Amino acid sequence: MVSGIINVISSIICAFSRNIGMLVVFRAIQSFGANAGLTLGAGVIADCIAMEVRGKAYGFFYM
Structure with a gap:
């Protein structure tokens, strides 16, 4: 939930x-929010x- 909120904000x-520096910084912060979901989802697939x-499940998940 927190990573989704970070990503949206x-x-x-x-x-x-307003400038390229601000965009780069907030794109870096955005990646923290986006990558958490991918990492956790892959871990859940590996466990369950x-x-x-599993390969087919990963394919659907990353699609």
């Missing part, structure tokens, strides 16, 4: 950034899905 701030069908 930093995306809004990126839209209103059988190895025989």
Whole structure:
């Protein structure tokens, strides 16, 4: 939940950034919010899905 909030807020701030420095900083903060969901989702798939069908689950998840 926190990572999603970080991602949304930093995306809004990126839209209103006034110079390239501000955009770069808030894009970096945005990556923290976006990457948390990808990392946690991959971990859940690894823990819950059988190895025989794990590749297909990863494919759907990353799509």
